[in-house]
Amino acid sequence: MRLPRIHIPHPSVLLAGLATAMTIMPDQALYVILPVPGWQALLGLSKIDVGILLSTNRFIRLLTNHWAERLVHRVNATFLFVSILVLGAWVAMMYGTWPIMWVMLTGRALWGLCWSVIRQVGIMTSIDTAESGKSASVIGFYDGLGRCGSIVGMLIAGWLCSKPDMVAWRNCFWLFAVVSLLAAIPGGLARRGVEEHPSEFRKTRVSAPTDHLYSLLICGFVTGCVGTGMIVSTLGAVLARGLGDYITIGALVIGVTAVNGWMLALRYGILSLGSPVLGSLVDRIGDRRIAFIFFCVGTSILGAVAIISLVANALMTLILLVLVMAFFVCGTGLMVALSSEAGGYGSKTFSWYVTAFDFGTASGPMLAWILLDKLEAPVAMFAVCTAFYIGGAFFALDRLRRQVSTSGRT
Secondary structure, eight states: OOOOOOOOOOHHHHHHHHHHHHHSHHHHHHHHHTTSHHHHHHHTOOHHHHHHHHHHHHHHHHHHHHHHHHHHHHSOHHHHHHHHHHHHHHHHHHHHHOOSHHHHHHHHHHHHHHHHHHHHHHHHHHHHHOOTTOHHHHHHHHHHHHHHHHHHHHHHHHHHTSSOOHHHHHHHHHHHHHHHHHTHHHHHHHTTTTTTSOOSTTSOOOOGGGGGHHHHHHHHHHHIIIIIIIIHHHHHHHHHHHHOSEEEETTEEEEHHHHHHHHHHHHHHHHHHHHHHHHHHHHHHOHHHHHHHHHHHHHHHHHHHHHHTTSOSHHHHHHHHHHHHHHHHHHHHHHHHHHHHHHHTOHHHHHHHHHHHHHHHHHHHHHHHHHHHHHOSTHHHHHHHHHHHHHHHHHHHHHHHHHHHHHTOO
């Protein structure tokens, strides 16, 4: 079987992806810095405060996703995109200038609003410029390029804020604020090449999948809850359980926080590099069929991870880490496939899908940390993840069967 050929998207998609990458950095930096106990003490935050700050933007999106969908019908997309990018820069400046709980909480809520609009305009641009049968490839390109900002933001934050120090904190987020403000330049150019054409993404379409929208939403919830929600938010704790607080390699001593940052950056590297390739694969095989395949493969990997997590030593933890990276490939494929299908049916369906996905990403960390707090060993958490993916595979199979039945094929 030949490898899928990557489809090069319209320049507007590249500009939208670049703007997204530049503005997402301060948000991703918080996921590296705030879980570190030293930073929590310096900022005067409790563990509950950290959990609230890292989840608020996701819960806010449950309300703002539909607002963003309606807004793109009424406001010029270029003006809207630039305005939101400037607001994102102001949020980063808030983090750096006033690092206190209520100010950062306000910033997280504002960022949730920003991300709803940024994602809506980015996917709209991808759909509007995609050739027939190439939407998944284009969406994969946009997602991959945008998530390059996650990699850069995490690596820079880990480097600048390696030790708890308020000067380092301010320098980090002021730098990100400037970069976010500069994102308005590619953001302002992104929609210029497609504004004169009617937006395919804004059209309301009536199609067979809307009759069974609930199954698409369940698949989106499971994808967000397990990968981005439960596993990403607890990977550091799982690593610390098996590796300890520090890893010694000869004379080199590496903190487990740094290892966690590298692994999360690698996860987004998989997302960035894998999304275009997996998008081409989705276009070739079909979004529903590939979603079912990835749910099945992901279920097998999670089952193996649950078994391996019973033993807490360095060797088993490294094996677990390799399997988790393989699982992230499945998660990336699922996000591309489900986003492609939802976006293909118009902005309303897509806004419902991303709301279900965001509900999963917001609920996952809370569920995972409750399981770890009550049961300590991560096996229960991975078992719940496996159960969720089994459910996702069931609904994905149901959607695939309905598609086959509707098309008249056996």
